Amino acid sequence: xxxxxxxxxxxxxxxxxxxxxxxxxxxxxxxxxxxxxxxxxxxxxxxxxxxxxxxxxxxxxxxxxxxxxxxxxxxxxxxxxxxxxxxxxxxxxxxxxxxxxxxxxxxxxxxxxxxxxxxxxxxxxxxxxxxxxxxxxxxxxxxxxxxxxxxxxxxxxxxxxxxxxxxxxxxxxxxxxxxxxxxxxxxxxxxxxxxxxxxxxxxxxxxxxxxxxxxxxxxxxxxxxxxxxxxxxxxxxxxxxxxxxxxxxxxxxxxxxxxxxxxxxxxxxxxxxxxxxxxxxxxxxxxxxxxxxxxxxxxxxxxxxxxxxxxxxxxxxxxxxxxxxxxxxxxxxxxxxxxxxxxxxxxxxxxxxxxxxxxxxxxxxxxxxxxxxxxxxxxxxxxxxxxxxxxxxxxxxxxxxxxxxxxxxxxxxxxxxxxxxxxxxxxxxxxxxxxxxxxxxxxxxxxxxxxxxxxxxxxxxxxxxxxxxxxxxxxxxxxxxxxxxxxxxxxxxxxxxxxxxxxxxxxxxxxxxxxxxxxxxxxxxxxxxxxxxxxxxxxxxxxxxxxxxxxxxxxxxxxxxxxxxxxxxxxxxxxxxxxxxxxxxxxxxxxxxxxxxxxxxxxxxxxxxxxxxxxxxxxxxxxxxxxxxxxxxxxxxxxxxxxxxxxxxxxxxxxxxxxxxxxxxxxxxxxxxxxxxxxxxxxxxxxxxxxxxxxxxxxxxxxxxxxxxxxxxxxxxxxxxxxxx
Amino acid sequence: xxxxxxxxxxxxxxxxxxxxxxxxxxxxxxxxxxxxxxxxxxxxxxxxxxxxxxxxxxxxxxxxxxxxxxxxxxxxxxxxxxxxxxxxxxxxxxxxxxxxxxxxxxxxxxxxxxxxxxxxxxxxxxxxxxxxxxxxxxxxxxxxxxxxxxxxxxxxxxxxxxxxxxxxxxxx
Numbered sequence: 095x096x097x098x099x100x101x102x103x104x105x106x107x108x109x110x111x112x113x114x115x116x117x118x119x120x121x122x123x124x125x126x127x128x129x130x131x132x133x134x135x136x137x138x139x140x141x142x143x144x145x146x147x148x149x150x151x152x153x154x155x156x157x158x159x160x161x162x163x164x165x166x167x168x169x170x171x172x173x174x175x176x177x178x179x180x181x182x183x184x185x186x187x188x189x190x191x192x193x194x195x196x197x198x199x200x201x202x203x204x205x206x207x208x209x210x211x212x213x214x215x216x217x218x219x220x221x222x223x224x225x226x227x228x229x230x231x232x233x234x235x236x237x238x239x240x241x242x243x244x245x246x247x248x249x250x251x252x253x254x255x256x257x258x259x260x261x262x263x264x265x266x267x268x269x270x271x272x273x274x275x276x277x278x279x280x281x282x283x284x285x286x287x288x289x290x291x292x293x294x295x296x297x298x299x300x301x302x303x304x305x306x307x308x309x310x311x312x313x314x315x316x317x318x319x320x321x322x323x324x325x326x327x328x329x330x331x332x333x334x335x336x337x338x339x340x341x342x343x344x345x346x347x348x349x350x351x352x353x354x355x356x357x358x359x360x361x362x363x364x365x366x367x368x369x370x371x372x373x374x375x376x377x378x379x380x381x382x383x384x385x386x387x388x389x390x391x392x393x394x395x396x397x398x399x400x401x402x403x404x405x406x407x408x409x410x411x412x413x414x415x416x417x418x419x420x421x422x423x424x425x426x427x428x429x430x431x432x433x434x435x436x437x438x439x440x441x442x443x444x445x446x447x448x449x450x451x452x453x454x455x456x457x458x459x460x461x462x463x464x465x466x467x468x469x470x471x472x473x474x475x476x477x478x479x480x481x482x483x484x485x486x487x488x489x490x491x492x493x494x495x496x497x498x499x500x501x502x503x504x505x506x507x508x509x510x511x512x513x514x515x516x517x518x519x520x521x522x523x524x525x526x527x528x529x530x531x532x533x534x535x536x537x538x539x540x541x542x543x544x545x546x547x548x549x550x551x552x553x554x555x556x557x558x559x560x561x562x563x564x565x566x567x568x569x570x571x572x573x574x575x576x577x578x579x580x581x582x583x584x585x586x587x588x589x590x591x592x593x594x595x596x597x598x599x600x601x602x603x604x605x606x607x608x609x610x611x612x613x614x615x616x617x618x619x620x621x622x623x624x625x626x627x628x629x630x631x632x633x634x635x636x637x638x639x640x641x642x643x644x645x646x647x648x649x650x651x652x653x654x655x656x657x658x659x660x661x662x663x664x665x666x667x668x669x670x671x672x673x674x675x676x677x678x679x680x681x682x683x684x685x686x687x688x689x690x691x692x693x694x695x696x697x698x699x700x701x702x703x704x705x706x707x708x709x710x711x712x713x714x715x716x717x718x719x720x721x722x723x724x725x726x727x728x729x730x731x732x733x734x735x736x737x738x739x740x741x742x743x744x745x746x747x748x749x750x751x752x753x754x755x756x757x758x759x760x761x762x763x764x765x766x767x768x769x770x771x772x773x774x775x776x777x778x779x780x781x782x783x784x785x786x787x788x789x790x791x792x793x794x795x796x797x798x799x800x801x802x803x804x805x806x807x808x809x810x811x812x813x814x815x816x817x818x819x
Numbered sequence: 820x821x822x823x824x825x826x827x828x829x830x831x832x833x834x835x836x837x838x839x840x841x842x843x844x845x846x847x848x849x850x851x852x853x854x855x856x857x858x859x860x861x862x863x864x865x866x867x868x869x870x871x872x873x874x875x876x877x878x879x880x881x882x883x884x885x886x887x888x889x890x891x892x893x894x895x896x897x898x899x900x901x902x903x904x905x906x907x908x909x910x911x912x913x914x915x916x917x918x919x920x921x922x923x924x925x926x927x928x929x930x931x932x933x934x935x936x937x938x939x940x941x942x943x944x945x946x947x948x949x950x951x952x953x954x955x956x957x958x959x960x961x962x963x964x965x966x967x968x969x970x971x972x973x974x975x976x977x978x979x980x981x982x983x984x985x986x987x988x989x990x991x
Contacts, residue, residue, distance in 0.1 A: 182853055204858040207849030365839075599862050629873070641862035783842055790835040797831060 113154060114349045121350040123152040149335055154353035155360045156341035157802060158518050162232040163339065165225050167364035168371050172222040173327065177320050179215040180264075187267065189313035191306045194269035195394040199595045199668065202769075209769045210776070213383040219261050220386045221375045223409035226254060234440070235461055237449030238340040244441040246333040249326055251438045256323045258410065258434070263316040265407055269309060270391030275404045277304045277312070283417075286427040303397065343521035344450025345514055352518040354802055362798045366791035373784045380777020381567060381689045384671060389694065392672035392766075393664070402726070403478060411475030412468050416494065418479045419487035429491065436498050443498050445506030453512040457505055464497045556675060557700030557724055560756060562692050564763060567778060570771050571764050574745055576607035579761025582754045585741050587666060590658055590732075592647045595667035596765055599640040605771035606764055614640050621645055659718040661731025670694035670759065670766040694766070695759040700724035702755035705734035866991030868983065871927065879943040881932060884990045888932035888940055889978055890951070891988075894962060899925055901949060902963035912974045916963040919974070924982055929990070930964040931978050936971035951975065 113121035126147035128134050137144055186205050188197040201208040230250070233239055239247035262280055266273045281298045285291040300307025338346070347353050354360070378385065386408060390401045406414050416433050420426035436443075451458040471490050477483045515521040563572040580601070583593070598618035601609045609617070621638040623645050628634065638645065647663070648654035655662050664672075674693035677685060684690075701724050708714055708721035712728065719729040736751045743749050747757075764770065856864075864885045871891065874880055879892035894902075902916040920928060932951070934941050939955035946952030947968070948961035958969030965974040980990040 178850070182850060185854070186857075200857070200859065204860075206852040206855055206857065208853060208857070210849050211853060597859065597862065599858075603858075639865070641859070641865055783838075783845075787835075787838050787842060790831070790838055794831055794835045 113347060113353065116349070116351075121154075123148065123154055123355070125152070149331070149356075150361070151355065151357040153335060153356040154347070154350065155339055155356050156343075156347050156518055157352060157354045157359075158341050158343060158521060159339065159360065159363075160342050161363070161367055162228065162235075163341075163360075164364045164367035165229040165232065166334075167360075168225045168368050169222070169229060170327065171368055172218060172225055173320065173324060175218050176215065176222060177324070179211050179218065180317070180320065182211050183215055184317065187313075189267065189310050191269060191309055191395070194267060194309060196595065198268045203595065203600070209767075209773060210379070213379045213773075217375065217378045217383060217386060219264060220378070220407070220409065221371070222257065223261065225371070226257060227409070230254070230437075231465060233340075234464075235451045235458075236340055236342055237344055237444070237446070237451070239441045240444065240447075240449050241441070242337045243333075243340060246330065246337060247441055248438050249330040249333055251434075253323055253326050253330060254437075255434060256319055256326065260316060260319040260323065261407065261409065263312040263319070265391075266309065266312050267316060268391060269395045271393040271395055271399075271401050272388050272391040272404065274304060274395035274397065275400055276406060277308060279404065280406075281308070283427045283430065286424045288424070305397075340449060341518060342450060342452060343515055343518050344448060344453065345516075345518060345521065348517050358798045359802065362791065362795045366788065366795045369784055369788040369791050373781065373788060376777065376780050376784055377686075380773055380780060382686065382691055383773070384691060385686065389672050389674040392668045405476050408472065408476070411473070412471035412494075413475070415471040415475035415487045416491045418475070419484060419491040429495075433491075433494060436495070440498070440502075444502045445504070446509065446511070447506070448511040448514065453514055454505075454509060455512065456509040460497065460501050460505065463493075467493050467497070554675075554726055554728075555723060556678075557693075557696040559690075560692070560696055560699055560759075562695060562760065562763075564760070564770055565692055566689060567774060569774055571605065571607075571760065573608040574747075575757050575760045576764050577609070578743055578745070578747060578753075579757035579759070579764075580607055581743075582736075582741050582758040583666070583761055586735050586754075587758065588647065590647060590654075590663040592663075592665045593644040593667050593765060594646050594665055595643070596768075597641060597643050598638060600765075600768055602640070603768070606768060607761070611640070618642060659731065661718070663732070666762055666765065668766040670698065670763040672766075673697045692763070695763045697724065698759040698762060699752075699755045701730070702736055702758070703751055864991070866989050868987060868989050870987055872986040876926075881943075882990070884978060887978075889990060890928070890930050890932040890943055890964075890975075892928040892930075892943065892962075894926050894928055898949065898962040902961060902965075905961070911966050912972070914963075914965060914974055916965075919963050919965070919977055921982055924985075927988075928962070928964060929978065929980050929988065930975040932975070934958050934971055935966065935973040935975065936969070941975070 115121045126137070126141075126144035128137055128143070133143070183201065186197060186201040186208060188194060198212065201212055203209075205211075233247065233250070262276065266277045281295055281304065284298060285295045287294060296302065298308070299305065300311060341347070388405065390404075393401075405411070413430050413433055417426045417430040420429050446454060446457065448454055451461055467490050471487065471494065474483055474487045474490065479487075562569070563575070564570060583591075598614050598621075601607055601617065602611050602614045618638040618640050621642075621644065622635040623638045623642050625634045625636040646665075648657060651662055671694055675697055677690075677693070681690075701722055704722045704724040706721060706723060708728075712721065714721060715729050719731055720733050721728055722730040736754045738751055739749045741749065741754060743753075747753055767773075867882070867884050869882055869891060871893070874891060874893045876893055877895045877898075879890055881888050881890055883889065892898075899916070907913045907915055917925075919930075932940050932943075934953040934955065936953065936956055936958050939953050941951035941953040941958065941960060943951055946959040948959050950962045950964060950967075951960040952958075953960075953969065953971065956970050958971035959967050960971075960975055961967050963974075964977075966972070978990050980988050983989050
């Protein structure tokens with residue numbers, strides 16, 4: 095680590111590691127030397143191409159990097175995706191408590207490809223966090239935070255903190271129920287600060303509760319922070335290029351032969367894995383776009399009602415579990431922030447000089463225990479804070495801190511590492527070990543999840559899964575069913591409910607019920623909407639036109655409640671996405687593969703058909719409620735709306751409650767997701783494209799790496815970089 | 820397997836690069852398309868009907884269609900004569916008054932109230948020609964909405980419209 099510290103023209107140390115050439119002289123990566131006189135003229139005045147060349151072309155990377163090292167590139171890509179889609183979303187979003195939710199719905203329904211852009215952004219956040227967690231665990235496994243990479247690691251922790259803040263504020267913007275209550279709960283964390291806590295929270299809110307000022311400042315900061323992240327990413331990459339990349343062997347490259355130029359070797363490898371990662375990304379965006387979200391966030395924010403079970407997005411769950419595991423408010427908040435900040439001290443908590451877990455048999459076991467701890471804490475964070483869950487959270491929270499504060503400092507002193515290889519060329523990778531450990535963690539976690547009690551399941555039965563024509567990768571709506579469902583809506587549901595995010599014109603648009611424009615004209619004309627004020631300022635009514643939205647059934651919530659025995663019939667526009675039920679383990683994992691996204695319609699059918707007399711011993715809380723097997727709590731304010739033969743069908747379909755329920759649920763699914771068919775159709779095309787691209791990039795990568803990975807197959811003297819392995 | 824001969828290797832690289840480039844271009848489609856008018860804007864741009872009966876002789880009203888101001892001017896006999904007495908050949912944008920109104924409804928002038936210079940809204944019944952005067956840069960239009968003086972190059976545009984009845988028009 096001493097001696098020559100070469101600098102290039104930019105004042106940056108453009109090559110790390112103090113590499114030696116074959117003759118023992120300091121190795122210098124090739125510099126950018128343009129032949130073209132114009133480029134030379136430019137380079138002499140602004141050496142930006144040379145900077146990029148040194149950073150992304152000739153920069154030497156260890157030749158033994160495995161695929162876990164591609165996630166840095168994937169993260170840069172995801173940051174770009176989030177910034178680009180985010181800038182576009184802002185063109186359509188309105189940061190106002192009265193308009194935010196509807197502006198997001200308009201985006202999803204009316205803006206060209208709006209649904210795609212929003213789903214990419216929402217799922218992109220999850221993919222961003224998935225990638226950052228893999229990146230962080232990789233750094234922990236291979237000791238990438240150790241000397242001389244402490245600042246590099248700390249910059250990473252800062253990026254992660256900024257990501258958490260950005261992701262949280264972004265989740266608030268749609269102004270659904272989860273948005274609102276996440277904002278309330280997270281900002282209230284600061285109220286734990288003694289004395290100044292309350293004033294700080296008021297200051298954060300810009301009011302006496304979460305409201306419009308809060309939303310507007312979150313919007314502003316959500317737009318700002320990604321660019322701050324981009325700035326810190328530049329520092330992160332700069333620091334990386336000063337100290338060089340760590341590698342699976344954990345021993346620094348000694349000669350140029352231990353490295354390969356970043357381009358094409360690392361570039362093509364990164365690109366291949368990026369394309370493969372995008373396959374997963376596209377799967378979520380096009381087939382299960384709401385899998386990682388929460389149905390409650392399709393309910394507009396209501397400051398008067400907290401959802402029964404509020405949870406943050408999956409990527410915050412472990413920290414949420416830590417927060418809830420501690421019964422003292424201040425201590426809980428300290429533990430929450432401590433669990434993140436402790437990461438910054440990792441370079442000094444780990445006392446071992448050996449970097450890679452490959453040569454630390456004991457640490458390797460503790461590492462996987464730690465991974466399992468984080469995953470289990472995440473699962474506990476999604477469970478109600480009661481009973482056994484709390485006890486398990488406490489044990490695991492304790493272990494989380496023990497790992498950092500006791501295990502890592504002691505382990506370096508107690509453990510006997512395996513002999514380190516002399517050089518990267520000598521190192522033999524044990525990838526099998528990693529895979530086996532991953533499988534072990536997965537199986538272990540699965541066993542634990544499987545054994546956990548499911549207290550809620552006993553109380554409310556799960557809605558039976560229906561067969562839907564729109565399920566699966568090639569699903570399409572049954573036009574006849576949508577038309578029947580609309581008839582049921584018009585003749586039954588509409589007496590109390592509204593459909594205000596829909597326009598009449600939607601009924602004839604592609605992918606919908608397939609009414610003709612003339613039929614839509616006639617349907618619209620049956621509804622009255624407010625007309626423009628006349629000369630004397632009076633507002634009359636006129637017949638609706640296809641461009642109009644469905645008018646609300648009641649002028650306001652009070653009127654709706656007064657007409658419905660105190661109950662508030664919710665708007666049905668997005669109800670199929672705003673309702674669902676706990677799938678439970680292991681179903682929720684299989685759902686990723688089977689693309690189960692029909693919890694909403696299944697629930698609607700179950701509720702519409704789930705009326706019966708209360709069982710013996712069950713007492714309805716008031717005479718204006720009705721017993722329903724599938725409604726949470728079983729006491730529903732809506733009387734059984736459907737009866738056999740109530741709605742006339744002209745296509746010969748059975749006029750039964752079951753059929754009505756299925757038809758109207760399908761119609762409501764379309765109403766909530768009018769571009770479902772286009773989404774699945776485009777998704778298939780995108781997936782095929784990405785698989786082809788991944789395949790091509792894989793073979794390109796094989797080709798590029800061929801001479802590095804299989805040097806013996808080359809004739810002697812053909813490849814100057816070939817080493818004896 | 821020997822190291823690939825140049826043509827085969829090049830083919831793989833070219834194929835990969837081409838597919839990646841196509842994907843990049845395809846990804847631009849939604850990013851560009853989202854800036855076009857959305858479905859509700861398009862739907863709201865549907866034709867509108869305007870009742871002419873409340874518009875008195877000599878009065879001009881302004882209605883909006885697709886966000887554009889439309890002047891509907893109920894011209895007096897004098898205004899019509901003014902518009903028709905001018906030598907069309909001398910106009911910057913020669914057009915007869917007859918070509919700018921619907922036959923049999925000569926008293927009704929329907930024009931898009933946007934100055935053809937740079938998009939300001941001219942004021943009705945103002946200026947030297949008794950038609951429209953643009954306050955931004957001084958363009959003057961006559962009682963037929965034709966440009967007579969000032970920097971505007973063209974006559975006020977006529978929106979697509981038709982008479983549904985003698986007292987009602989549909990614009991769009």
